[in-house]
Amino acid sequence: MRKSIKYLLFLTLVSGFLVNCTDEGDEFTTADRLQEGLVAYYPLDGDTKDYSENSYNATNYGAALIANRFDEDASAYHFDGDDYMEVLNFGNIVPDEEITVSMWIKSEQSRAQAQLMLCPNTDRFGISVNYYHDSQNTNFWDFGWLGEGGNPPGRTYFRPEPFDTDWHLFVFISSVSQSKMAIYKDSELQIIETDPRALENSAGKTLKIGSNDGFGYHIGCIDDIRIYDRALSEDEIDLLYHLDGWDN
Numbered sequence: 001m002r003k004s005i006k007y008l009l010f011l012t013l014v015s016g017f018l019v020n021c022t023d024e025g026d027e028f029t030t031a032d033r034l035q036e037g038l039v040a041y042y043p044l045d046g047d048t049k050d051y052s053e054n055s056y057n058a059t060n061y062g063a064a065l066i067a068n069r070f071d072e073d074a075s076a077y078h079f080d081g082d083d084y085m086e087v088l089n090f091g092n093i094v095p096d097e098e099i100t101v102s103m104w105i106k107s108e109q110s111r112a113q114a115q116l117m118l119c120p121n122t123d124r125f126g127i128s129v130n131y132y133h134d135s136q137n138t139n140f141w142d143f144g145w146l147g148e149g150g151n152p153p154g155r156t157y158f159r160p161e162p163f164d165t166d167w168h169l170f171v172f173i174s175s176v177s178q179s180k181m182a183i184y185k186d187s188e189l190q191i192i193e194t195d196p197r198a199l200e201n202s203a204g205k206t207l208k209i210g211s212n213d214g215f216g217y218h219i220g221c222i223d224d225i226r227i228y229d230r231a232l233s234e235d236e237i238d239l240l241y242h243l244d245g246w247d248n
């Protein structure tokens with residue numbers, strides 16, 4: 001009898017221990033998933049620092065702090081047409097075959113503009129959403145694109161992109177191992193193609209945020225930029241979209 005009571009007590013302790021472990025394990029897993037493979041993270045909450053382990057901080061040339069999508073003061077940046085940020089030597093750590101870029105963008109116009117560009121802009125790593133092209137609003141995602149016309153390897157684009165001036169989460173994936181390039185908007189797939197290309201010759205290049213190389217300035221706001229060295233899953237993209245309770 002005493003033995004079975006002891007055994008019951010033992011079982012109770014063990015099950016309590018297991019429940020605790022599982023809870024902590026789940027929390028760890030969720031946070032850990034969005035940290036895994038993160039090579040750059042600019043939350044843009046009052047500064048332009050990189051909060052990943054790499055600490056490739058951005059220098060700001062004119063962009064102004066503004067409220068983010070949750071109406072929290074000074075938690076995103078506004079670009080008025082001649083502003084940009086730059087991260088020197090980002091080309092030394094940029095992923096070259098497997099990459100995901102996630103960023104919140106609020107555009108004021110459809111125009112010739114870039115929100116991200118590795119410069120000098122040769123084989124291109126660049127993002128241009130709400131770009132007015134061939135009389136249509138377009139979202140371009142270039143990774144390893146060599147400048148050929150048409151719809152070549154290393155480039156995918158979506159149009160016509162319906163234009164509005166709201167915040168949207170854009171996620172861009174290029175993966176040589178999975179043979180895909182994809183663009184997601186607000187966690188919905190916009191387009192997927194099967195001809196990615198590896199990025200070459202990136203050493204020493206500068207990452208520009210909010211412009212191309214001295215032109216193509218973005219007009220609008222940018223927030224929460226994350227760059228990963230892997231292709232995020234659709235579940236992870238959904239996690240990013242709803243992070244901090246966003247449910248629009």
Ligand SMILES: [Ca+2]
Pocket residue numbers: 043044045068075076223224
């Ligand atoms: Ca922010």
